[in-house]
Amino acid sequence: MSHVTLAALLWAVTAWRAPSLRHSPKQRALAAAFAALAIAMTAEIPRVSDAVDHLTGKPGTAYLIKHLTGAIAASAVLDFVTAVTRPAGTLRKTRRVTRYVAWTAMVLTFLLAPGADARQEYLEGNDQSAFAVAHVAIFTLYILVSMAVATVLFLYAGAKSPRGWTRAGMVLLGAGCAIGIAYSVERLYYITLAALHPMSDSSRQFHTGLSDDLKFVAIVVIAAGSCLPPISIAVEGARAWKNWRALAPGWAALTSAVPHVRLDESPPRYHITHRLRRRQGEFEDAILAVRAYCPPMVQQVAAATLPEPVLADAAWLLVAAQRAQEPGAVTAPAPHPSLAIPADELTVHHLCRLSHALADPRARDFAAALS
CATH class of the missing domain: 1.20.1070.10 (Rhodopsin 7-helix transmembrane proteins)
Known part of the structure; x- marks a missing residue:
């Protein structure tokens, strides 16, 4: 050289x-x-x-x-x-x-x-x-x-x-x-x-x-x-941006039913890691909010009808989101259904899979049939 x-x-x-x-x-x-x-x-x-x-x-x-x-x-x-x-x-x-x-x-x-x-x-x-x-x-x-x-x-x-x-x-x-x-x-x-x-x-x-x-x-x-180290920061930023985009369909589908879970102020666009955490938190809060509107029977039918647990979760969540938006909607009797993955094991990766499943035509057809 x-x-x-x-x-x-x-x-x-x-x-x-x-x-x-x-x-x-x-x-x-x-x-x-x-x-x-x-x-x-x-x-x-x-x-x-x-x-x-x-x-x-x-x-x-x-x-x-x-x-x-x-x-x-x-x-x-x-x-x-x-x-x-x-x-x-x-x-x-x-x-x-x-x-x-x-x-x-x-x-x-x-x-x-x-x-x-x-x-x-x-x-x-x-x-x-x-x-x-x-x-x-x-x-x-x-x-x-x-x-x-x-x-x-x-x-x-x-x-x-x-x-x-x-x-x-x-x-x-x-x-x-x-x-x-x-x-x-x-x-x-x-x-x-x-x-x-x-x-x-x-x-x-x-x-x-x-x-x-x-x-x-x-x-x-x-x-x-x-x-x-700076390259690692760039790689992590790119990964955060990818996950932020991947969460968008599911986040939009559920938070539109319970808009109160969305916080008023968002981090700046260049703080992609903070934006990902914000979207992840709102997505998780939306899951907790809409599940109260889903009778346990719907979850059982989804699990028996659809081949994958994540797809079944997406199906009954969509039903719950639809019922949450109905005039005079009331919550279903407890216990409320939970995701197939325990809450303490739920990661961004799992949420991204769930978000993809919420946009799946099979989950949407199931929700439409019960609307």
Whole structure:
């Protein structure tokens, strides 16, 4: 994967997550992490790095921007997972002091190092400078520690999460951070080799390529893991909308007979989960209301006439709804009939089946014959 492709992917994720900036501190932290990663990867694009160096007049400035924004991204990821696992915060002051000390040290060591052109590999032109080696080492150690802590916390959060999509997202985030550990270890090994003795071009290319591959994979896995929980929300919303639509026929058939069960105000259209709960509650209340108008004999005849229990329930409910709308309608003697499914086992799925059965011509013909 090229730097341009990865940068485009990160900017896309950043734009997608931009609305979450107004939600909560942990969502802002994750959005900030991807924005910082997008800037870091953009700074690695040769044309961009050349333009930044030319603009500032300091060779390697793009490299410093890449490291600073990369460190900011690691801090933001750590803030996010800390908020997820321990909302009150863990060692907040220690983390804050550590990051500011590390960022300051990165800037100072960069400014004190020779101004060699480090567009492709900073240590190629600065491997004899202690400040340049220290700059890269500080950045890499900071990433290593941040990713190590984040890996443990993400896997812990995944193990504790009761929801499958969220659990998978946390595990993927933990896996991405674990790959970030491998990237950091590889970079530290390379830094050590470069500081101890000159390296051949083939050896430099191997280590540079390996660290780039690890970095790309880590970022992609982290991006994928961060997208799973929002995708799960979208999937749940789509499922809620589908069930809301499926309840419509039965809900309309019964609540029209007992309109007092309908609440005056409805949730906004975009609160589909709340709208589903409202419709489900009104549907259940309508069942309880209309069943009082159905003599037990009608239920017995429906059960004997129609092949399926849910179809029989729909048939006698339609009869009850018709009688509830008759002028001077009175309730039938108790006990009132109940659905074939016990009330404590009634789910949205069962209500959707009942709603479909209420629109079935066989149930409607049965009700019409007894009208």
